[in-house]
Amino acid sequence: MPIIAVTCGEPAGIGPEISLKAAWEMRARVQTVLIGNAALLSQLAAQIDPSMCVAAVDRQALELPENQISVIDVALDADVVRGRLDARNGRFVLQTLDIAIEGALQHRFDAIVTAPLQKSTINDCGIPFTGHTEYLAEKTATPQVVMMLAGGTPRPLRVALATTHLPLKDVPAAITFDSLMRTITIIHHDLQAKFGLPHPRILAAGLNPHAGENGYLGREEIDIIAPALAAARNKGIDVSGPYPADTLFQPKYLENADCVLAMYHDQGLPVLKHASFGRGVNITLGLPIIRTSVDHGTALDIAAKGLGHADHGSMIEAIKLAASMAAASAHSQA
Structure with a gap:
């Protein structure tokens, strides 16, 4: 099975929730590795579905347990309140992206999928940022x-x-x-x-x-x-x-x-x-790597309502397409 890294995006938005739901639903078809805060994701998983199991894994070794959601843990800089942005977590969001890009370039991941982030939060923490696409191009030296x-x-x-x-x-x-x-x-x-x-x-x-x-x-x-x-x-x-x-x-x-x-x-x-x-x-x-993403934003208003309101359909499709593209890419290189 392909190994797909999913960055969970803005922690106060719907990204963590839809990432968990999609990873759990797709676990028999795709080895999904979430990149986010393990404690936050574990807490959300327990509320979404008590049968969800979240396991922290090493970003280098990537020994992925079966029937569990693998997470590469990244430390938050501030507590998360759903629906409320905190600029102190802007660097956290960029770190999840950096881990995904590094892993894809080193072929530990077959593709990356990105949940939505909030550009303003990253800019507010003092880092000029225009978007996922531009950041990926810069980090992979793609003209x-x-x-x-x-x-x-x-x-x-x-x-x-x-x-x-x-x-x-x-x-x-x-x-x-x-x-x-x-x-x-x-x-x-x-x-x-x-x-x-x-x-x-x-x-x-x-x-x-x-x-x-x-x-x-x-x-x-x-x-x-x-x-x-x-x-x-x-x-x-x-x-x-x-x-x-x-x-x-x-x-x-x-x-x-x-x-x-x-x-x-x-x-x-x-x-x-x-x-x-x-x-x-x-x-x-x-890009020299495969990257897909959802077709919507952080949906802070939906996140503020609590769990159970976010639709993870676009995340499912993004993971499916990333896996399909990874298979096609491997075939073209064979």
């Missing part, structure tokens, strides 16, 4: 990563982004020939190497309404996007477009597609989240 979300049934919809968390006014300048070429190349490579798709097909959206309507509604499609797609095709990548985004997300286009490349965050993700919210998975492409 460019690509954000992809996946979900929906029966055929999963995958949406990758050419730009991510930018104000809309800054998006056009961020879309360049070179950046699009790098993005498309990363998507193509990881669909092959980490998803086991030998001949992936990518559909690219335009930037402007009606994909620019032959230049009347903008020239980015003519001057940048179409030339980049043509250059990618010349490298043997099956990418087509640019298509008008308002008509692209139809079954007749998607039924033979493996991924849609959207030009900005709110162009592609509303469709994906409508199809799969609560069961969607966030994937970071381009």
